[in-house]
Amino acid sequence: xxxxxxxxxxxGDLDVIKGVSLTVNKGEVVSIIGGSGSGKSxxxxxxNGLEVIQQGSIRVDGTEVHNKATDLNRLRQKIGIVFQQxxxxxxxxxxxxxxxxxRKVLGQSRAEAEEVAVRQLxxxxxxxxxxxxxxxxxxxxxxRMAIARALAMSPDYMLFxxxxxxxxxxxxxxxxxxxxxxxEDGMTMVLVTHEISFAREVSDRVAFFRNGLVHEIGTPEQxxxxxxxxxxxxxxxxxx
Amino acid sequence: MLTxxxxxxxxxxxxxxxxxxxxxxxxxMLLGTAGGVICGLLRATLPRATLPxxxxxxxFRSVPLLIQFVLFNSLxxxxxxxxxxxxxxxAVLGVYAAAYCTEIVRSGVLAVSPNVRxxxxxxxxxxxxxxxxxxxxxxTRIAFPGWLNLTLSVMKxxxxxxxxxxxELLRASQIIVTRIQEPLxxxxxxxxxxxxxxxxxxxxxxxxxxxWQEND
Ligand SMILES: Nc1ncnc2c1ncn2[C@@H]1O[C@H](COP(=O)(O)OP(=O)(O)OP(=O)(O)O)[C@@H](O)[C@H]1O
Ligand SMILES: [Mg+2]
Numbered sequence: 345x346x347x348x349x350x351x352x353x354x355x356g357d358l359d360v361i362k363g364v365s366l367t368v369n370k371g372e373v374v375s376i377i378g379g380s381g382s383g384k385s386x387x388x389x390x391x392n393g394l395e396v397i398q399q400g401s402i403r404v405d406g407t408e409v410h411n412k413a414t415d416l417n418r419l420r421q422k423i424g425i426v427f428q429q430x431x432x433x434x435x436x437x438x439x440x441x442x443x444x445x446x447r448k449v450l451g452q453s454r455a456e457a458e459e460v461a462v463r464q465l466x467x468x469x470x471x472x473x474x475x476x477x478x479x480x481x482x483x484x485x486x487x488r489m490a491i492a493r494a495l496a497m498s499p500d501y502m503l504f505x506x507x508x509x510x511x512x513x514x515x516x517x518x519x520x521x522x523x524x525x526x527x528e529d530g531m532t533m534v535l536v537t538h539e540i541s542f543a544r545e546v547s548d549r550v551a552f553f554r555n556g557l558v559h560e561i562g563t564p565e566q567x568x569x570x571x572x573x574x575x576x577x578x579x580x581x582x583x584x
Numbered sequence: 585m586l587t588x589x590x591x592x593x594x595x596x597x598x599x600x601x602x603x604x605x606x607x608x609x610x611x612x613m614l615l616g617t618a619g620g621v622i623c624g625l626l627r628a629t630l631p632r633a634t635l636p637x638x639x640x641x642x643x644f645r646s647v648p649l650l651i652q653f654v655l656f657n658s659l660x661x662x663x664x665x666x667x668x669x670x671x672x673x674x675a676v677l678g679v680y681a682a683a684y685c686t687e688i689v690r691s692g693v694l695a696v697s698p699n700v701r702x703x704x705x706x707x708x709x710x711x712x713x714x715x716x717x718x719x720x721x722x723x724t725r726i727a728f729p730g731w732l733n734l735t736l737s738v739m740k741x742x743x744x745x746x747x748x749x750x751x752e753l754l755r756a757s758q759i760i761v762t763r764i765q766e767p768l769x770x771x772x773x774x775x776x777x778x779x780x781x782x783x784x785x786x787x788x789x790x791x792x793x794x795x796w797q798e799n800d
Contacts, residue, residue: 394702421708431703435721435799444717445707477799490703497707 345369352399360386362556373527375535375543378553384536388503392423424494428506430486432478439474442493464492468522484515488522504535538583544568552576589764601756602777608742613735615678620685628693644683649744652676657748673745681738692727725796732789736782
């Protein structure tokens, strides 16, 4: 369970998150939508401690993320994150990209890590690209590799930050399929997305972010079909 | 017209000088790279705290090497150090190379995308693992051409060690020129040897780069 309580986050003078509370239960898929600059990416980074917060608390399975005593490297093992820019390690092959963290962080043997990596890469449809370097892959393939790389750590949570918005339209589908598969497998996920119809299809709840706050939250039907607030409706109009 | 008084002994003498040049370059680059990697990483990670280090290295980069040789040599006598001229040469060239290498390493490390590092950290890699498995390999590829240039320029700079009494390739050719009075021929041969050494270094470097480029 991810428990976000009254989180405030600023970059210098710029208040980006101004008191967000949000709970993500085990097995739940929560989508976050909202305009550019509303603090969606920043919130995801705060969840696994890549960014510090100024106020409030974030607990993952009861562990306080922003506590000096917390071993962040250990916590991050169970929180996979996929970024908008796929961020491949360009000097490693696809297989090595996926094997790196399991070997170095989890201490798996080469054989163990390779078995897991091949399984994950096959799962995302990259079984024929194992020995290829990321530079030779399409954007969609790189993004699927990034998903496999995160999954190879057997995380309990997956965070997706606009995983498809840097992709050509014809490549979006393959990445969404991969994410849909995960949702069906019961993975707990937080998705920041602009794909409204996809959010509606896979989410248990949808949160609309505005000016660093959760403006509206509820089931996909409540928020996406019959929103309570005019701002939500306006936003939906602007992205559809 | 085509007669020359250069002997095979002279050629051997030149080759010995070339060997000294190679050894000096190797040692200088070994010391310089080790120092440059350490200082460059420090400069990239703690830019504020290591500002004084930057000033010191700036001094080594801006004072002509010749002055550094002579200064260090006199300092050595004053301090009573019992170093051979060769050790002095390696030390001075090494520090000089380290000063340049620091900048090369620093900019290489800074050129590694913070987003890629972030992705690494998000997988649970700790600071040192990120440095070892992501930053260093990526920065090496970025910094390599600059490092190769430095190697070639240090090789030419080794000629200055003649001022502290070491006979390397250039000094060796001067000695022969003085004796047989055929500067054009001798200097051409010396130049060819320099060219040949550079060619080998550059070739090796290009091969390495090509292997890396195939991956991109
Ligand atoms: N490292 C940073 N330093 C300073 N300001 C930052 C930093 N990261 C983000 N910001 C600022 O914080 C605000 C929120 O950024 P964030 O990336 O969280 O928005 P977002 O909701 O993800 O937007 P988008 O949909 O465009 O990705 C923006 O105004 C951005 O300029
Ligand atoms: Mg964002």
